[in-house]
Amino acid sequence: SLLMKRKLFLYNFKNLRWAKGRRETYLCYVVKRRDSATSCSLDFGYLRNKMGCHVEVLFLRYISAWDLDPGRCYRITWFTSWSPCYDCARHVADFLRAYPNLTTARLYFCEDRKAEPEGLRRLHRAGAQIAIMTFKDYFYCWNTFVENREKTFKAWEGLHENSVHLSRKLRRILLPLYEVDDLRDAFKTLGL
Numbered sequence: 001s002l003l004m005k006r007k008l009f010l011y012n013f014k015n016l017r018w019a020k021g022r023r024e025t026y027l028c029y030v031v032k033r034r035d036s037a038t039s040c041s042l043d044f045g046y047l048r049n050k051m052g053c054h055v056e057v058l059f060l061r062y063i064s065a066w067d068l069d070p071g072r073c074y075r076i077t078w079f080t081s082w083s084p085c086y087d088c089a090r091h092v093a094d095f096l097r098a099y100p101n102l103t104t105a106r107l108y109f110c111e112d113r114k115a116e117p118e119g120l121r122r123l124h125r126a127g128a129q130i131a132i133m134t135f136k137d138y139f140y141c142w143n144t145f146v147e148n149r150e151k152t153f154k155a156w157e158g159l160h161e162n163s164v165h166l167s168r169k170l171r172r173i174l175l176p177l178y179e180v181d182d183l184r185d186a187f188k189t190l191g192l
Helices: 006-013 055-064 086-098 117-125 135-145 159-174 177-190
Strands: 026-035 038-048 073-080 102-104
Touching (some): 006 026, 006 135, 038 055, 038 135, 086 117, 117 159, 135 159
Parallel strands (some): 073 102
Antiparallel strands (some): 026 038, 026 073
């Protein structure tokens, strides 16, 4: 099935601050081609890690087989249950450099001790627009990628608060290091 089961989506994408027991990464994607002012959806679906291969690499292998036209503009939107590791972030950044007409609309970051901030910064420098999923994003994913049987998406307790917390954390990670140092000095000066 192209659509993810409801329980699978809710278990893996729930933005808990400490999401224990989640050992897989899921990636929901939409690929569009831009033709002047309009866009045409080419594909959508979801993937998960398989046999030791991270989902980001699986997706890059999948889309590389498409033989994309370098003269056309493409847009890929990802919603991932975990942030990419450093190596996967490097592969995605290299892919974005190889296809300059390709833009990535959104990647999902979730707090994880193994999440590597430098990989996220590398992706950001390569042009990926990285953001935390909000209610609006969950609603979109629910209606696009989930076998929901016409049930409306219901926010869980803490969804908004956890999105705000993770957004602040991501913003700190993506700030240039000199700005982080400047902010630390400013807080010291203010006695905070």
